[in-house]
Amino acid sequence: MSSEVKTKRRPFKKFTYRGVDLDQLCEMSREDLAQLLDARARRRFQRGTKKKETRLLKRLRKAKKNAPELEKPECVKTHLRNMIVLPEMVGNVVGIYNGKTFNQVEIKAEMVGHYLGEFSITYKPVKHGRPGIGATHSSRFIPLKIIKRLFHNLRLETDSLILDIIKL
Incomplete structure (x- = not known):
């Protein structure tokens, strides 16, 4: 055998x-x-x-x-x-x-x-990372994130202004 x-x-x-x-x-x-x-x-x-x-x-x-x-x-x-x-x-x-x-x-x-x-694939497959600002309901109520998002939209790149506003 x-x-x-x-x-x-x-x-x-x-x-x-x-x-x-x-x-x-x-x-x-x-x-x-x-x-x-x-x-x-x-x-x-x-x-x-x-x-x-x-x-x-x-x-x-x-x-x-x-x-x-x-x-x-x-x-x-x-x-x-x-x-x-x-x-x-x-x-x-x-x-x-x-x-x-x-x-x-x-x-x-x-x-x-x-x-x-x-x-030969023409696109890069998505790698899902962490959600961004405002992507979920829980992240909307964090004041620092909201202020950063507002200043980002206004294209102000200095973090010192954000910190001054938070201290007030």
Whole structure:
């Protein structure tokens, strides 16, 4: 019984996209690949690829070709958030613009068929801190906070005036 357990090995799960291996996806023509993608991506491919998209693919191929063996290729920056991830892009590093910075993303096989913009978030998730002045009913009745809020609205930045008023 223990010998049976030792002989069982868990092989790595090979990636398939809708039943097709990644190697076969890379060899497919764009028309055949479009038939495997969802309807939105199919419509996009029917309209044809734009000049900017072909230029990005050319730069990605060049970066992958110039990369030393067993190392990641150089990052290729782009503003094309609406570019669909193709199988030939797998393994590349893309800097996707989020409106402020370029987020470096390594393209993996699981990303095929998705938009580049899905992997570079455009907003900063909210981190809820302590409530501000006047945010709750209990904080309204603290006189010092009310005076500070009034002076803040008047753009008086000196705390000495506030302290003088409190002493009166």
